[in-house]
Amino acid sequence: MESQPVSRVLTVEELLKINEEQNLALGLELLSSRETLQQTITSEEIDRPGLPLAGFFECFQGERVLIMGRGEIAYIKKLEVQKDLTNLEKLFHYKVPAVVVTHGQEPPQSLVTMCERYQVPLLRTKLPTKQFIPFVTRFLTDYFAPSVNIHGNLVSVYGIGVLIIGKSGIGKSEVTLGLVDRGHKFIADDLVKIRRLSKIEGYDLVGEPTIHLGAFLEIRGVGIINISQYYGEGRIQKSESIGLIVELHEWDTRYQYDRLGIDERFERILDVEIPKRTIPVSNGRNLPLLIELAAYREIMRRLGRNSAEELDQKLLGLLKR
Numbered sequence: 001m002e003s004q005p006v007s008r009v010l011t012v013e014e015l016l017k018i019n020e021e022q023n024l025a026l027g028l029e030l031l032s033s034r035e036t037l038q039q040t041i042t043s044e045e046i047d048r049p050g051l052p053l054a055g056f057f058e059c060f061q062g063e064r065v066l067i068m069g070r071g072e073i074a075y076i077k078k079l080e081v082q083k084d085l086t087n088l089e090k091l092f093h094y095k096v097p098a099v100v101v102t103h104g105q106e107p108p109q110s111l112v113t114m115c116e117r118y119q120v121p122l123l124r125t126k127l128p129t130k131q132f133i134p135f136v137t138r139f140l141t142d143y144f145a146p147s148v149n150i151h152g153n154l155v156s157v158y159g160i161g162v163l164i165i166g167k168s169g170i171g172k173s174e175v176t177l178g179l180v181d182r183g184h185k186f187i188a189d190d191l192v193k194i195r196r197l198s199k200i201e202g203y204d205l206v207g208e209p210t211i212h213l214g215a216f217l218e219i220r221g222v223g224i225i226n227i228s229q230y231y232g233e234g235r236i237q238k239s240e241s242i243g244l245i246v247e248l249h250e251w252d253t254r255y256q257y258d259r260l261g262i263d264e265r266f267e268r269i270l271d272v273e274i275p276k277r278t279i280p281v282s283n284g285r286n287l288p289l290l291i292e293l294a295a296y297r298e299i300m301r302r303l304g305r306n307s308a309e310e311l312d313q314k315l316l317g318l319l320k321r
């Protein structure tokens with residue numbers, strides 16, 4: 001089911017464009033020439049170069065965006081007075097992708113000169129350092145999170161992201177429409193982008209549309225429908241943590257379908273295991289209802305409840321009488 005993970009790079013020009021279009025509140029402005037905009041950022045890590053400016057480069061990694069706060073700028077000005085810019089220039093030997101000056105400070109001329117000499121983008125934000133760092137870290141972490149595109153549909157059912165997969169023409173879009181009609185929230189049709197985000201314990205898989213063009217759903221025999229026009233904006237959601245995979249499978253008498261639900265099955269995506277249910281498709285089966293029940297069952301499982309195990313225990317109790 002899983003395709004190859006998507007690797008990403010971010011040019012400084014793209015960063016500025018995303019900041020403007022998505023209103024990221026980073027408040028970035030370009031101080032260097034536009035020729036530097038094609039420099040690429042390849043890491044979500046950032047750095048404050050206090051120790052390197054003092055001459056300690058042992059743990060310095062140059063692929064990170066450098067954040068210059070009041071302390072760093074004051075120290076560079078001191079180096080200018082001392083006419084010793086050796087450590088400042090050595091910073092740029094590490095192929096720094098970009099330098100950001102915070103607090104709206106005017107960068108020292110020596111910093112401007114080094115950025116021009118080594119073609120490093122020089123940016124400025126009015127935000128204080130302690131506010132800018134979490135903002136930019138959150139953005140870069142999300143942007144560079146490992147991701148993969150998977151053919152399927154994504155619906156939020158009772159607050160759980162349900163990834164619906166199956167061969168072409170099996171009825172994924174029709175089932176998605178049925179779930180939306182029952183009050184659940186549409187996220188993506190046909191192709192789902194899945195990102196692996198870190199959390200306190202382990203990882204979380206978050207699904208969203210590959211392209212945010214609106215809530216359009218393709219139904220064979222009907223055409224393209226706009227979910228927001230038919231059901232309102234309240235039935236649309238931008239993303240959701242994926243908690244269940246449902247595979248729609250054409251009914252096959254030779255296939256061993258799970259009838260009791262005692263044996264849990266999982267699908268691995270980006271090295272994260274997600275519970276999976278295979279639901280056979282045949283005439284007369286209410287698939288949206290079955291997926292609702294599968295999602296509700298997953299909620300109960302997380303709470304330590306399992307209907308199959310409860311029935312098993314009751315049967316064992318009867319046999320012991």
